Amino acid sequence: MFSNYLKIALRVFWHNKFYVILNIIGLGFAIACCILSYLNYNYRENFDLNHDQTQDIYRLNTSRLVDGNQQIWGVVPQPITDVMKSEVVPFKRIARFSKTSTVVKIGEQTFDEQIHYADKSLFELFNLPLTYGNLADFDQSKQLVISETFAAKYFSKQMPIGKSIIMIGSDGISNEYTISAVSKNIPGNSSIQFDLLTSFENSSVYSDQRLDGWKNPNLITTFVQLNNTNDARSVISTLNHYVAIYNQNRSEWPIKGFTLQPFSELAQSSDIDMSGYIYGSQLAANPRGVLVIVPAIMSLFVLLITCFNFTNISIAFASKRLKEIGIRKVMGGMRRQLISQFLTENIVLCIFSALLAFLFVTLLLPAANQLTGLDLSPDYGKDYGFWLFLFSIPLVCAILSGLYPAVYVSSFQPVLILKGKTALSTSNRFTRFLLIAQFSLSCFALVVGIVMSQNASFQQEADFGYAIHEVSVVAINSPQEYQVFKEAILQYPEIKSVGGTVEQIGDGTYTQTAKTEKNEIATQVARIGGEAYLNTMGIDLIQGRSFYNTGADVDASIIVNETFVRRMQLKQPINQQVTLDSTQYTIVGVVRDYKEYGLHGLVPPCVLHMAKPEDLKFMVIRADRDKLLEVTKFLKSTWSKLMPNAPYRGYLQSDLIEKEIRMTEAFKAISFFLAMITLLLSASGLFAQISLSIDKRSKEIGVRKVLGASIMQIVGLVSREFARILLIAFIIGSALGYLFTNKFIFQVIYQYHPVAGPLPYIGTLLIVVLCCSAIIGTRVFRAARTNPVDRLRSE
Numbered sequence: 001m002f003s004n005y006l007k008i009a010l011r012v013f014w015h016n017k018f019y020v021i022l023n024i025i026g027l028g029f030a031i032a033c034c035i036l037s038y039l040n041y042n043y044r045e046n047f048d049l050n051h052d053q054t055q056d057i058y059r060l061n062t063s064r065l066v067d068g069n070q071q072i073w074g075v076v077p078q079p080i081t082d083v084m085k086s087e088v089v090p091f092k093r094i095a096r097f098s099k100t101s102t103v104v105k106i107g108e109q110t111f112d113e114q115i116h117y118a119d120k121s122l123f124e125l126f127n128l129p130l131t132y133g134n135l136a137d138f139d140q141s142k143q144l145v146i147s148e149t150f151a152a153k154y155f156s157k158q159m160p161i162g163k164s165i166i167m168i169g170s171d172g173i174s175n176e177y178t179i180s181a182v183s184k185n186i187p188g189n190s191s192i193q194f195d196l197l198t199s200f201e202n203s204s205v206y207s208d209q210r211l212d213g214w215k216n217p218n219l220i221t222t223f224v225q226l227n228n229t230n231d232a233r234s235v236i237s238t239l240n241h242y243v244a245i246y247n248q249n250r251s252e253w254p255i256k257g258f259t260l261q262p263f264s265e266l267a268q269s270s271d272i273d274m275s276g277y278i279y280g281s282q283l284a285a286n287p288r289g290v291l292v293i294v295p296a297i298m299s300l301f302v303l304l305i306t307c308f309n310f311t312n313i314s315i316a317f318a319s320k321r322l323k324e325i326g327i328r329k330v331m332g333g334m335r336r337q338l339i340s341q342f343l344t345e346n347i348v349l350c351i352f353s354a355l356l357a358f359l360f361v362t363l364l365l366p367a368a369n370q371l372t373g374l375d376l377s378p379d380y381g382k383d384y385g386f387w388l389f390l391f392s393i394p395l396v397c398a399i400l401s402g403l404y405p406a407v408y409v410s411s412f413q414p415v416l417i418l419k420g421k422t423a424l425s426t427s428n429r430f431t432r433f434l435l436i437a438q439f440s441l442s443c444f445a446l447v448v449g450i451v452m453s454q455n456a457s458f459q460q461e462a463d464f465g466y467a468i469h470e471v472s473v474v475a476i477n478s479p480q481e482y483q484v485f486k487e488a489i490l491q492y493p494e495i496k497s498v499g500g501t502v503e504q505i506g507d508g509t510y511t512q513t514a515k516t517e518k519n520e521i522a523t524q525v526a527r528i529g530g531e532a533y534l535n536t537m538g539i540d541l542i543q544g545r546s547f548y549n550t551g552a553d554v555d556a557s558i559i560v561n562e563t564f565v566r567r568m569q570l571k572q573p574i575n576q577q578v579t580l581d582s583t584q585y586t587i588v589g590v591v592r593d594y595k596e597y598g599l600h601g602l603v604p605p606c607v608l609h610m611a612k613p614e615d616l617k618f619m620v621i622r623a624d625r626d627k628l629l630e631v632t633k634f635l636k637s638t639w640s641k642l643m644p645n646a647p648y649r650g651y652l653q654s655d656l657i658e659k660e661i662r663m664t665e666a667f668k669a670i671s672f673f674l675a676m677i678t679l680l681l682s683a684s685g686l687f688a689q690i691s692l693s694i695d696k697r698s699k700e701i702g703v704r705k706v707l708g709a710s711i712m713q714i715v716g717l718v719s720r721e722f723a724r725i726l727l728i729a730f731i732i733g734s735a736l737g738y739l740f741t742n743k744f745i746f747q748v749i750y751q752y753h754p755v756a757g758p759l760p761y762i763g764t765l766l767i768v769v770l771c772c773s774a775i776i777g778t779r780v781f782r783a784a785r786t787n788p789v790d791r792l793r794s795e
Helices: 002-015 017-045 080-086 148-154 200-206 229-249 263-268 290-330 335-372 384-410 414-418 429-461 479-489 531-537 562-568 625-642 653-696 698-706 711-749 759-785 788-792
Strands: 057-066 069-073 093-106 109-118 130-133 143-147 164-168 174-183 196-199 219-225 257-262 471-475 495-501 510-515 520-528 541-544 557-561 577-580 583-591 606-610 618-623 650-652
Touching: 017 290, 017 335, 017 384, 017 653, 057 263, 080 093, 080 219, 080 229, 093 200, 109 200, 143 148, 148 174, 196 200, 229 257, 257 263, 290 335, 290 384, 290 429, 290 653, 335 384, 429 653, 429 711, 429 759, 471 625, 471 653, 479 495, 479 618, 479 625, 495 520, 495 531, 520 562, 531 618, 557 562, 557 577, 562 583, 562 606, 583 606, 618 625, 625 650, 650 653, 653 711, 653 759, 698 711, 711 759
Parallel strands: 109 196, 143 174, 520 606, 557 583
Antiparallel strands: 057 069, 057 219, 057 257, 093 109, 093 164, 093 219, 130 174, 143 196, 164 174, 471 618, 471 650, 495 618, 510 520, 510 577, 541 583, 557 606, 577 583
16 A cells, blocks of 8 residues: 555656755755754763763862852862862762963964863773873873874874973973873863863973962862762762861952862853852853754744745645546545545655755754854764654654645545536645745845844944044063063064053953942952053043052052942042942042943943053053054064963954854844745745636636736735735734844843834835745746636636
């Protein structure tokens, strides 16, 4: 029986190639989007599965009370491991893990890298296999384990074992390390990542304080393997006895207690957008919120449109088979057999779509990997979920989108069919609903895309309150570097001014509580290099004075912004006394508001301190916008000549909003991509419905032409119903687009944005009208020009 169904299906496909190709391409692309979304989800869901036997391994966390809210942090004070070893604490193994920045010098070139410190027991707790070498000398001084990636980067086509690497610490001291092992590359979806790993004891080279001192400010990641899970309470109870001792020594970062977090939960607690977020983690994050939800919604969006389109085309497809249905019923065919026949055709068609989807995935996967920065390629031999997903999606689509046409068409009475009194109606409520839903989603995507285009233009020209597009920033390691570099670059004619700062605005300011007699607020604080810094950044002073260059204002004066004055309700801010964390300061000036958080957040209250010259960490250099790249090249070359042992760490101030711009561009690209796909799919469904309408009204069109109707009258007659459908779809889609952009994007994501105005809606209407007019007009115009004799010949 099934073989007969299959033969009929293939024969029908061959005689209706156009409709079949429309369905296969549309559904194949939608399934490909769903597969890519599944691969993205599966990558994050399988986080840390490369480590087995971790059921009794925990990360030791700290609990803190911040602004009345409890926060869990994924780091602990360094002395905790010594406490656990000295106390009677029931555990099997313990491993410390931490990281810091270092400078790697190979030959005459220097590079910024991250070096990790760990105990040898880390290799016993987790699956970290080696490619070359061994760990016999790991605990010895200056021994180094590198990753395959690092080896390929710096020792291409060489055996790195035994070779030396010069590393320069933050104190400028060079140390020579010997490579003792090369580890296999760790999968990207793993919390533990490293390129350079050395014994934790070597970290004392970069620390000015004893490792076991409670005054040591360093916080580290600590893993503990317990003998059994029941020992967790005993461990925490013992460690909590040391909370008071730590708080006495580190009062600026007090803790409330310690907790143990199972290693299996680490991947679910590293996304700041999701509940249960763990602060301060030094491990690789697993962003599973927006980056999983958005692709999933987008894929379902496309799949939904495709299924609607599939149903519409299937109904139009069945209109040519009414006599076949009538004859099969007269010959004894049962309704369930007809339903099975139609469903078999849909399933076969969906299987073809799945095969095409597999080709699409193969073509799109490199682009998806580049876009996400992840390796989403499935392991076809082991990932059975991929194959299950690949074939379950088309099966579900075939049933959901093909069941209604199969049941509807098979319900007709054979006598009425053969007498010619049964026809598929183009005004069926369900088909109208599908068309409205398709075009509503298309209009929604178009509105969002146009609004995001406006937002992208707005971001490029927005006033940030300072010269964000004219400033280059360079990180400085010492006061000597600052002075030498400053004297060298001021000779370059394109440089307007130079200033220094400890915390650069928009990147590194910290939060403090500010109090006056009447109010108390949280403020963003930065220590800056005085008037030179304000002038270089283009921050306008609107009241009072700037800091004196004599240094008299370092411990006594502050400058605040307009938002600070407004929030504190200060009518006369100059000379007003403000307390910042128990220290009193006097306001000597007020600056114009600048967008500390970019366009995503409202301008916060800001406080600026005068920094000591020896504390400056960044140099800011101002030049004309069109000369800034030229100036940046000069800065790099000058730095290399003056400081050959230190890598150039510089960026443009405008880079701080690059993420915002990329996000907006991504929103725009996704919206227009969805709009294009949904519009094409909707248009194909509309084409099928128009074709069905013309076929059913063929004789009516012929009669009207004989009676004198013009071509334009016939075009208007056939197009009227579809014009109403498109108008309703436009209204619904525009309303959804307005709610999404104005009530979500412009309230939750972007606090500063353009006024959209009527342009997105007018543009959407024009695009939809032009697209649909081309489809409806050409199809109906061709039908209207046909000789009426040909249409009425059978009568």
